[in-house]
Amino acid sequence: MASSVIVAGLGLAVVGFAGRQLLRRMPSVASKLSETMKNLPNFDAESMANSKYYKxxxxxxxxxxxxxxxxxxxxxxxxxxxxxxxxxxxxxxxxxxxxxxxxxxxxxxxxxxxxxxx
CATH class of the missing domain: 1.10.287.110 (DnaJ domain)
Structure with a gap:
């Protein structure tokens, strides 16, 4: 009984520490994601003209x-x-x-x- 309470407590501690690390890194991940989205190619009419499908x-x-x-x-x-x-x-x-x-x-x-x- 006591060992299961200890294991549950350790599990909660791990989840808490992991959540805190995730929240600390979130601003840098968000900025990298927005930068990556800006660098993606545009899919406009000109890029579709070169597709393999008949327009x-x-x-x-x-x-x-x-x-x-x-x-x-x-x-x-x-x-x-x-x-x-x-x-x-x-x-x-x-x-x-x-x-x-x-x-x-x-x-x-x-x-x-x-x-x-x-």
Whole structure:
């Protein structure tokens, strides 16, 4: 009984000392954190222009470039590669699985466009 009281007292003392040290170091940690936040790069429109994602909406009429961007294949991809890319992207965006019907239609339009070119 007495040993458990001693252990509890020592535990409280350790927590108290640790809390005091944390509070003493808090101003320097806060200043370092604010300095680090200032040095982070800005994510504005210019930095997003260089991202790997296509910026902008769909064109009024499907083009070879747009169809290849939608499917994620090169404009000169084979029919098998187009079919595989279509299947992969439709599994992720099918309306029955919570995807957008509009995006599914554009994906199908891109596949049909690429198939008709070849």
């Amino acid at each position: 902008g909406g769909f064109e009024p009429k499907m083009s070879k470039r747009e169809a290849s961007l939608i499917l994620g294949v090169s404009p000169s991809a084979s029919k098998l590669k187009i079919k595989d890319a279509h299947k992969k992207i439709m599994l992720l965006n099918h309306p029955d699985r919570g995807g957008s019907p509009y995006l599914a239609a554009k994906i199908n339009e891109a596949k049909d466009f690429m198939d008709n070119i070849k």
